[in-house]
Amino acid sequence: MNNDRLYERYQRQVILKGLGAEAQQKLLKANVLVIGAGGLGCPVLQYLVAAGVGRISIIDDDVVDLSNLHRQVLYNAQMIGKPKASCAVEVLQQLNAQVKFTVYNERLTNQNAGDILSLYDVIVDGSDNFATRYLVNDACVLLNKSLVYGAVSEYEGQVAVFHVQQGSGYSANYRDLFPHPPKEGEVLNCAEAGVLGVLPGIIGTMMANETIKLITETGTVLANKLFTYNTLNNQTYELELTARAETRLLIPATLEELMQTDYEWLCGSIKVVAEIDTDEFNTIIADGNAAIVDVREKDETPVITEFSHMQISLNRIAEHTARLTEDTIVVFCQSGKRSAQAVQQLITIFGTAKKIVSLKNGIVKWKNEQTQIV
Amino acid sequence: MITILFFGKLAEIAGSSTEVQEVFSTDELLAQLHTQYPLLASEKFVIAVDKKLISSNTILNDHSTVALLPPFSGG
Numbered sequence: 515m516n517n518d519r520l521y522e523r524y525q526r527q528v529i530l531k532g533l534g535a536e537a538q539q540k541l542l543k544a545n546v547l548v549i550g551a552g553g554l555g556c557p558v559l560q561y562l563v564a565a566g567v568g569r570i571s572i573i574d575d576d577v578v579d580l581s582n583l584h585r586q587v588l589y590n591a592q593m594i595g596k597p598k599a600s601c602a603v604e605v606l607q608q609l610n611a612q613v614k615f616t617v618y619n620e621r622l623t624n625q626n627a628g629d630i631l632s633l634y635d636v637i638v639d640g641s642d643n644f645a646t647r648y649l650v651n652d653a654c655v656l657l658n659k660s661l662v663y664g665a666v667s668e669y670e671g672q673v674a675v676f677h678v679q680q681g682s683g684y685s686a687n688y689r690d691l692f693p694h695p696p697k698e699g700e701v702l703n704c705a706e707a708g709v710l711g712v713l714p715g716i717i718g719t720m721m722a723n724e725t726i727k728l729i730t731e732t733g734t735v736l737a738n739k740l741f742t743y744n745t746l747n748n749q750t751y752e753l754e755l756t757a758r759a760e761t762r763l764l765i766p767a768t769l770e771e772l773m774q775t776d777y778e779w780l781c782g783s784i785k786v787v788a789e790i791d792t793d794e795f796n797t798i799i800a801d802g803n804a805a806i807v808d809v810r811e812k813d814e815t816p817v818i819t820e821f822s823h824m825q826i827s828l829n830r831i832a833e834h835t836a837r838l839t840e841d842t843i844v845v846f847c848q849s850g851k852r853s854a855q856a857v858q859q860l861i862t863i864f865g866t867a868k869k870i871v872s873l874k875n876g877i878v879k880w881k882n883e884q885t886q887i888v
Numbered sequence: 889m890i891t892i893l894f895f896g897k898l899a900e901i902a903g904s905s906t907e908v909q910e911v912f913s914t915d916e917l918l919a920q921l922h923t924q925y926p927l928l929a930s931e932k933f934v935i936a937v938d939k940k941l942i943s944s945n946t947i948l949n950d951h952s953t954v955a956l957l958p959p960f961s962g963g
Contacts, residue, residue, distance in 0.1 A: 554963045642963035665960035670896055672960055691941065692959045696932045707897075709962055742895060742957070747904070751893065751955065754940045 520612075524566050537730035538566060544729045545569040547634040549622055549650055551598040552576070553585040553714030554640030554664050554721060560588065561722035562638075563606045563613050567729070570606075572599040573618035573630065585711040622646055624777055627653040628769040638662045638725055640718065644695045645777040651676065651688035652765045652772055660728055663688060664714075664721040668707050669745045671717035674755075675724050678737040685737035686755035689764050695781040713745050787854040789874035792883045795844065804842035807831070808877070809856045814848065816881055828852045832859050838868075846873035846880070890917070890948055896958040901927045915945040917954060933958045 521528065528538050544567050548555050551574040562570055578586070578593040578601055586598075593601045597619040607615065622630065622641070631637055631653045639650045639661060647665070654661040654677050661676040676687040720741070727733045740753040766772040790798070798804045799821045806823040809831060826834045828847070843860060845853040853872040860870045873880060890911055894902045902925045911917045914935055922928055936955040937946050948954065 550963045552963045640963045642961060644959070644961045647961060664963070666962040667896055667958075667960040670960070692934060696959060707962070714963070740957075744895075744904075749904075751895075752939060753936050753955070753957070756941070758943075 523610075527565065532732055533730060537732060540730050541566045541726065542568040544636065545571075545634050546636045546638060546725065546729075547571045547573065547631065548638045548640060549573050549646065550640040550642060551586075551588070551602045552582065552640060552642055553666065553709065553711075554718040555598075555638075556586045556588045556602070557715050557718030558638050558640055558664075558722045558725070559602055559606055560609070561719060562725060563610045565722075565726055566610065567613065567725075569614045569616070571616035571618065571634065572602055573620065573622050574599045574602075575619060575621035585709065585714050587715065622649065624649060624773050624775055628657070628772060631659060632657050634659065636660050636662065636725055636728055638721060640664060640714075640721065644781040647688065648695050648781065649772075649775075649777045652775070653769075655684075655687050655689075655762075655765050656769055656772060658684070661687070662721050662725045662728065664717045666709055666713050666717050669710055669713060671713055671720075671743050671745075673717055673720045673724065673736055673741045673743075674739060675728060675735045675737050678728070678735065680737065684757060686757045687761065687765075689761045690755050690758050691740060693761060693764055695777075697781070710745055716743065716745070787857045788869075788871045789850070789854070790844070790871045791874050792880050795846075795873050795880060798842065798844055803840060804844050805838045805840040807838070807843065807845045807856070809845050809847050809852050810877075816878065818877060818881075820881075820884065828856050828859075831856050832863065835860070835863055840868075842869045842871075844871055844873065846877045848878055849876040850874050851876075889950065891953045892917070892921070893953065893955040895933075895956065896960060898928065898931055898933060898956050898958055901925050901931070911948060913945050913947055914942060914954065917948065921956075931958060 524538050527533055528535055546562060546567050548558055551572050576598050577595055578589045578598055580594055583589060588602050588605045599617045599619050603615045603617050627649055637650065637654055637659050639647060641647055651661060660678045663674045663676055665672045678685040724735050727735050738755050740755060742751045766775050808818060808823055808825045809828040811827050812825060824837060845856040847853040850872060857870050857872045889907050889909055891905060891907055893905050911920060914937060933956045935942055937952055
């Protein structure tokens with residue numbers, strides 16, 4: 515496309531006082547990563563692409579689902595089951611072919627976050643879970659990247675711009691607002707709580723606005739601020755945040771440390787199961803007061819004859835709890851994975867009324883250790 | 889009169905706003921709110937006084953506005 519056509523495309527924003535051709539050049543040179551191509555990611559992408567951001571990358575490991583279409587406006591019914599990031603680029607290319615896109619059809623993890631985020635000028639977080647949000651925030655602080663943040667729940671949304679360079683320091687980050695991640699179940703996610711379709715449209719559009727202001731250095735971004743909007747009563751609220759020195763202690767010290775930080779666990783996405791080792795297991799067998807349950811299928815080997823126990827396979831255990839009359843229940847399986855699931859199922863049934871534990875690393879390891887002792 | 893604003897799921901428990909009198913600190917206010925709305929105990933939120941986030945007990949005056957904000961993760 516020649517310069518005349520380019521001018522024509524962006525004419526309405528280039529003629530704005532305080533924006534101009536220089537700002538348009540800044541947009542063209544910008545390299546933005548959008549995390550999550552969902553309810554927030556769709557409007558963010560649509561407006562950044564339309565505004566002429568030069569390079570845009572999208573990371574999302576999810577596929578389009580029918581229940582997404584009420585709010586994820588880049589997708590249509592023909593795209594159901596297809597990867598969101600690829601579908602988004604397919605649509606966005608039609609809108610503005612000058613933009614250079616990169617697609618990551620994968621999940622952002624503690625392993626790839628450092629490498630991926632380091633490539634971009636601005637990070638936009640439209641993810642849908644706390645594990646990703648804390649991971650993205652911490653990585654942005656370590657890499658000194660500005661982070662445009664938005665989040666929604668039911669009828670309410672939040673917008674902020676975190677970790678913006680201000681003189682020799684940086685503005686507040688997500689952990690200055692919410693220092694510690696909530697555990698699973700403390701806060702509802704969209705799937706459980708629901709969300710009005712236009713809400714991520716409004717909040718995502720505000721995120722695109724903050725991103726454009728940040729890149730073009732126009733106006734005042736929501737640094738050291740949290741903006742909230744309620745769709746039911748149109749009430750807005752702006753909260754002042756302060757960067758605090760003690761917050762830095764909550765963030766991994768280095769990217770290497772970040773790679774070893776289990777964000778899924780911190781956010782309680784993986785439930786912690788009480789596990790016992792071989793010695794504790796043998797003590798419980800010797801005491802003879804506990805219900806010991808093999809949750810493997812009937813024909814699995816090794817067959818255990820060393821101590822008395824019940825066999826109730828994992829998929830039947832919830833139906834056979836009447837057999838578990840003892841105060842302590844010990845479950846085991848081959849490797850410790852199914853027994854951990856059994857513990858979770860039993861805890862939802864018995865609560866804290868019984869002590870329910872799993873044999874760590876499974877019965878094969880236990881058997882090997884017995885042989886070594888002999 | 890001290891105004892209290894509840895955000896997100898907290899508004900479902902306590903309504904979107906309420907007013908109280910004769911409360912002199914955020915700790916005192918929280919104790920009162922927990923008694924009045926026991927369901928708040930299981931909720932995670934941060935507190936702002938007059939639009940400033942606080943991280944420890946803060947003195948309130950007659951015209952303070954206190955906001956209780958839960959984290960959102962939806963996208």
